[in-house]
Amino acid sequence: MKQTHRLLILTIILLVAAYLRFTGLNWDEGQWIHPDEGHMRIITSVIEMPDSLALYFDSSRSPLNCRNRGYEYSYGTLPLFLTRMTAEWLDRGCAETPAGPGAAVASLVARLLIPAGSCHPGAFTGAYSALVGRMFSALADLGTVWLLYLIGRKLYDERVGLLAAALGALTAFMIQQAHFFTVDSMACFFVTLTLYFSIRASRSGRWLDFGLAGLAVGLATACKIDGVMSSLLVALAALWRLLTGQERSEPFLRLGARLVLAGVLAFVAFRVAQPYSFQGPGFFGIKLSPEWLDRLEQIQACLLYTS
Numbered sequence: 001m002k003q004t005h006r007l008l009i010l011t012i013i014l015l016v017a018a019y020l021r022f023t024g025l026n027w028d029e030g031q032w033i034h035p036d037e038g039h040m041r042i043i044t045s046v047i048e049m050p051d052s053l054a055l056y057f058d059s060s061r062s063p064l065n066c067r068n069r070g071y072e073y074s075y076g077t078l079p080l081f082l083t084r085m086t087a088e089w090l091d092r093g094c095a096e097t098p099a100g101p102g103a104a105v106a107s108l109v110a111r112l113l114i115p116a117g118s119c120h121p122g123a124f125t126g127a128y129s130a131l132v133g134r135m136f137s138a139l140a141d142l143g144t145v146w147l148l149y150l151i152g153r154k155l156y157d158e159r160v161g162l163l164a165a166a167l168g169a170l171t172a173f174m175i176q177q178a179h180f181f182t183v184d185s186m187a188c189f190f191v192t193l194t195l196y197f198s199i200r201a202s203r204s205g206r207w208l209d210f211g212l213a214g215l216a217v218g219l220a221t222a223c224k225i226d227g228v229m230s231s232l233l234v235a236l237a238a239l240w241r242l243l244t245g246q247e248r249s250e251p252f253l254r255l256g257a258r259l260v261l262a263g264v265l266a267f268v269a270f271r272v273a274q275p276y277s278f279q280g281p282g283f284f285g286i287k288l289s290p291e292w293l294d295r296l297e298q299i300q301a302c303l304l305y306t307s
Helices: 002-024 035-046 078-093 105-112 129-157 158-170 171-179 183-205 207-221 225-243 251-273 290-306
Strands: none
Touching: 002 129, 002 158, 035 078, 035 129, 078 105, 078 129, 129 158, 129 171, 129 183, 158 171, 171 183, 183 207, 183 225, 207 225, 207 251, 225 251
16 A cells, blocks of 8 residues: 555545544533533633642642632543633633734634624633533544554554554544543543553653653543553553563663653643642642542542442
8 A cells, every 4th residue: 555545544534533523512502411511611610720830730729720619620630721721712812802822813713613693701611611622522532543543553554553543533432422521532542642652662662652651641640530540551561571572781770760750750741730639839749639539539439339
């Protein structure tokens, strides 16, 4: 198969995947049908981006921490924060005289996304917040389809990569989840990204691949707490290199150092993307938040009760 043909097929697969994921994002017409979305929409409406980095890491004062507004949140904060940040930008584009960075672009995008006459300050942080969150879910899931191609190509060949991408593009469950303002599609993307870089690390042994795999673990965990289990993929990459004899000189020291790098970068990514799991204030205030731990215990108890 020629390179041009492979590129054409991959482009068609990604376009089909994009069409299936971005079509009908306003499927409920604002009716709040999905309960998890309802929870995320409420929290999106009560938080706001802080005006300084110091305030961002100050768990007790940050307006981005819903606990400071009297609310509890049950999921990872990375999808939530990305949605709120984008929604605030789009809201500025709905102002009578849009101002700020990218105001003209924000105004154009905002008016393309929602019906005429609905664009006003507070539209995207309020009634249309789910639409913004669903767009991020669709984008993340499209990224997962692309990663399936890269993984299939890396492990086997181009044909397997294209087949994997095609199957992913047409998988009904993935398409369905991409239409929800929840954390699942984005968590899936970062777990798949961890897998991709772990495969690369198992073959190359490069510090860069181990480091990028670690970053992906941290971001997956900041989407959904069980994303931390993807760290086993990084450990498996190191074990594979050890068992296959690819590390011939001081293997434990070499692999140990790379795993430490991956662990440090995973922690940094989680610290930045889910800051209110820690007490703060400041980036180095890394004592775990009792409120966050209590919330995890409540969620665990609910899961055990319903299982």
